Amino acid sequence: MKVLVCISQTPDTTAKIAFTDGNTQFNKDGVTYIMNPTDEWYALVRAIEVKEQAGGSVTVVNVGTADNDPIIRKALAIGADDAVRIDCDPKDAYEVAAQIAEYAKAEGFDIVFTGKETIDYNGFTVGGMLAELMDLPYISMATHMSLEGNTATIDREIEGGQEKAQVDTPFLISANKGLAEQRIPNMRGIMMSKRKPLKVVAAADIAALSTISSYELPPQRSSVTLVDPENPAELIRLLHEEAKVI
């Protein structure tokens, strides 16, 4: 199996979110960046498991500037064989998907993995866009996958339950919690990752279809109103009369 994993860099979960230039730019000062959690914990690890089961190779692809190299090296340390970084600073999900499609469509990948969403722009979009641009069947938010020959049986999350579906390679899958268990890179993996190929390719001429014009922080919640634990009826009164939610 020839497998591709799309990885993205996101601010750490605990990063302070602030903006500059009249609320038009994300303030990167002091922000630690990580590999997007669903990409790393579930998509990448499940891809490596496919190789362990069926042989083949795992390539990671990232659309970004050289700032992204540390997370790409981490993916190599966890177990990917090689990496491609498409050198640009994308403005929207379409630009990311279209850049990956340009690179990947002639490569003959059997399975393409993405995480279900990134924790910065929360779009759930790159997987579906990429599937369409590569003309692949797409199963989103997968929580389990088993592979027999060229046929995968995949569980995916739907509202209040799950759906089980079957698909033949080649296909694209977006990874949800449950698909695999997080792996921590070991020292040998970290040493090897330095010698694994990371190819930087020039970006294709693709324009974003949307851009962010401004950001806004949500209004601060006023401090909590505490209610006497012996008198929950007071809570119900407040929810009805003050908050008007029941």
Added chain:
Amino acid sequence: MSVLVYIDHAGGKLKKAALEATTYASKVAQKTGGEVTAIALGSIDEGALAALGAYGATKVLKAGESHFDNFDAGAYTKAIAKAVEQTAAQVVIFTHNSSGKSLAPRVSARLKAGMVAGAIDVPNTDGGFSVRKSVFSGKAFADYQIHTDVKVISLNPNSIPVEKGDGSAAVASFDSGVSAADFRIKVLERSTSTDSIPLPEAELVVSAGRGLKGPENWGMIDELAAELNAATACSRPVSDVGWRPHHEHVGQTGITVRPNLYIAIGISGAIQHLAGVNNSKVIVVINKDSEAPFFKAADYGIVGDAFDVVPKLIDAVKAFKAQA
């Protein structure tokens, strides 16, 4: 602008999210001068579709072939793209749920139409076309400007209230041009708990965490939720150990909700959990630890043991309902 709205349905019944999406489509059409056409794929009663007229749809296109009862985002996308072309739609609306998250990006890429995923408000059309969504896991909002002639929007459930008027929509059969050969995914089974409210659509949510000590103690959570007509949810550790199913897990790696009321019981409020709930309109926290970080994100709180407080709270809800 002519607006097309995709109608998500389950077992032939319209979801509340579909009514929200139609209401939203109607607001976009009013704002930009145009009509709303709805599209539904698969087996669904025409009467149910005609009822979309009361929410603002003028016409409903229905492709009822049985192959559409098997969800395949690729085949669905071909049908929807053809409907966009046929109706000359300039705005295409989806619900930001499991179907919409699969479909809307495919339709966007196929049509090279700019997309906003998870919109929380109607577009601002003063000098452009801008749509607001939540970013950084609920820690900020962003306004996206869409630059293409055709625009795709997936609407976050529970973001705008359903508005029902009068009228009935004309249902027309739609030749999608999609055949069984276009389906490359075969759905083997679907299992959903039909007796409860789907969590992403719920207006009220009762959620519990490790403070409940074990799955056998969920009876009072279910009872409180039932009394309030709320959906139940849980924190990550609780779904990790299998006390509750994963589809109830709210947080960074679970699902994101924005109900009117989120009641968190025995949940400390780790930042990963808050990422899934901090767009809730009102948050109530019940925790015996007054230092639990969740109190900082809460509107109302009770410092007390869940096993003492929740039964009293259930009685208080019953009394409130009896009086109302």
